[in-house]
Amino acid sequence: MLLRASGVTQNREYDLSAVTGAVEGDAGVPHSRLLVDFAEAVLGGDEAALTRARVALSEAIGPAGLADAAVDRVANATGIPLEAEKTAASADFRAALGVDRFDVAARV
């Protein structure tokens, strides 16, 4: 949701399907393909792919760290729901991206 909010503020429309890895090209965010490749490589197990992604990203925008891998674990492990206002504001793209299946209430 913050990604869309960022785009609205800057009068840009991002292709949010980049979030699910469905976009091959640029999603409207500068260096988006490199960023997505890097995120996937850090969480994956292919060391060569990670090295390539790191070098490519570093050459383009400099080194970056990922904190969200940990925030997700706190959210998933404590079973927190999405806040009501965020639920309403994100209904359209959650449905479009098919990410409602990740809702804690859907996990039994």
Place this chain on the structure above:
Amino acid sequence: MSGLYGSSRVAIRDDLAKAHDRAWERIGRPGTWWDGAQRVAIAAETRHASACTPCRRRKEALSPAAIEGTHDSLGELSEVMVEVVHRVRNDPGRLSERWYRGVVAAGLSEEQYVEAVSVVAHIVAIDTMARGLGLDSLPLPRPQAGAPSRHRPVAAKSGGAWVPWLEPTDLSDAEADLYPTGRPAANIMKAMSLVPDEVRGFFDLVSHQYMPPLAMRDFSREYRAISHSQIELLAARVSALNQCLY
């Protein structure tokens, strides 16, 4: 640069390096429900879990319940704690309330569970950054002596999450600093409030490795070397890979 990254071959932003120093010191210290040695053992098991063969097979299976067998563990923690550490570390997107109720029924208190989740999350955050930058994992901190404080906020109660939490209106003087002022407390801030020190500690780390809460929604300026939109694209892609709707 001093502290944990004093000899690092990659320059780490000073405020971030200091946040990691503080996090490492906290992990080795007696917590609220676990002592220092137990917290470091949880941290060590978190790292060890990444190579657990049954976890890998479960992750590949349609349901984690489809694969039997015990975790590959270091043997320092109880069976139920090993289950918690491995599942939160390796397959968080398929945790369920039924599973959570099961680990509590097996003898883990809700407070111990929350503090363990926090230690796992600290290690994941710091180790993931090291992996992203191509650095070796930091040596774990040395445990400090002392007993856990065993402080449970009196007003903690069941809310929208599996675990009890503290609503902003229920904060006592001891927890008055827990949530940012000027906006409603997000559920992610309330998630670990059953153990207030873990909220303080984890969000000290998040504020430097990601952004402070108020900066997240301040699109009038950029706070990091990459833009809000680039940070949020990374965050959203990682959330999708971790099967996290939040």
